[in-house]
Amino acid sequence: MDLLLTHGYFLYEDPKELQIMKPYAPLGILYLSSHLRAKGVDVEVYDSTFGSREELFRTLADSPPATLGISGNLMTRRTVLDILAAAKTAGWKVILGGPEPASYAAEYLQAGADVVVEGEAEVTLEELLPALRAGSIERIPGIIFQRPDGSIARTPARQLIPNLDGQPWPDRQRVDIPRYLQVWRERHGGGSVSVITARGCPYHCTWCSHSTFGKTHRRRSAGAVVDEVEWILDTYAPEMLWMADDVFTIHHGWMLEYAAEMKRRGLRIPFECITRADRLNARMAETLAELGCYRVWIGSESGSQRILDAMQRGVTVEQVRQAVALCRTNGIQTGMFLMFGYDGEELSDIEATVEHVKTCLPDVFLTTVSYPIKGTPYYDAIAPRLVSVRDWAHSADRELKIAGRHSRRYYQFADQLLKSEVAHDDGQAAAARQGLRETFYEVEA
Secondary structure, three states: OOEEEEOOOOHHHOHHHHHHOOOOOOHHHHHHHHHHHHOOOOEEEOOHHHOOHHHHHHHHHHOOOOEEEEEOOOOOHHHHHHHHHHHHHOOOEEEEEOOOHHHHHHHHHHOOOOEEEOOOOHHHHHHHHHHHHHOOOOOOOOEEEEOOOOOEEEOOOOOOOOOHHHOOOOOHHHOOHHHHHHHHHHHHOOOEEEEOOEEOOOOOOOOOOOOOOOOOOEEOOHHHHHHHHHHHHHHHOOOEEEEOOOOOOOOHHHHHHHHHHHHHOOOOOOEEEEEOHHHOOHHHHHHHHHHOEEEEEEEEEOOOHHHHHHHOOOOOHHHHHHHHHHHHHOOOEEEEEEEEOOOOOOHHHHHHHHHHHHHHOOOEEEEEEOOOOOOOHHHHHHHHHEEOOOOHHHOOHHHOEEOOOEOHHHHHHHHHHHHHHHOOOHHHHHHHHHHHHHOOOOEOO
């Protein structure tokens, strides 16, 4: 074996996901596996989703040392560091990639990583693996490593893959897709498989990370995507799909081509997707309905136009309302993502968000309190006010406090107010409004 790939997410260590139970296969490392196997690299995948750290550590200890590739994100930092330590103890070389490691390259390298990959990793790994064995990696684009003198070296950026149709599909055969479907069916009555039709998002939301694909939008051809969808339906027979693009309806011409090809082949399956309000018009809503879309998720974030503009969202409150109405007219459920606590938000902005959701009445909405991801404009803007809750290795960016911002308890009351108002629970809403007033001057230190 040349390379073992894993992603450091253990479902059975995640209490929230155990309640939700909607896991998806790790397409990122499965794309790496299929690319490298096509190039003759001997690759194996340890899918930690249904695994355990004990089993993975035992595999590392009992196998002949090779190279381990770990994909990390802001939720798996501590686990990635634990896997890294176990691998180094067992004599493995370790390469880190994924959304987070390049933003904290020095920390991960000091923890023992041999190389951190920045951006898309397929071609970088193809070139890096033999160079790593030869002990000469300085000329490989898209990597970060530590020199013998302890300084950090960052090579020139890797060019992004221009033709995604030339890439093989994710290597789903390396993981237990039937098990994913089984847990979905047991909990929800139907199984779902994820598909990616494009890479990247060209928009400029200040809080959103573009660390892997940059601000690009590279889309596979409609026919190639339909080929993959047809194969998934024939191979796994899921009851639904998750179209995992950042903005599924971004290219209207492509959507019409995709719908026409699905219809030509007699294919139709329920699915859900994410879009932006400004990329959903009447024609697109009708097309989604014809394709079988049962839910569209919209990044509404706030009901205050002032806050949306500060985020550089590039959409208006009215566009969000129109998009939700279009979905409802076409029999499509809507989900809304909402964010409290963005820098500069006032009580009036929270109240505007409450009224916005009451006007839209989406089928479901999810709230979060904004957190700064390193490498984003939002992080850079508030960096002088950031306060770490714990040491870096035992924390995550979403745990950072922002000095001077309202307390966590304040935003709990804001969330309670929103849910109570939408549910028309006047008593709970009144209590939440009182809580907001009482905690207004509580701030993060």
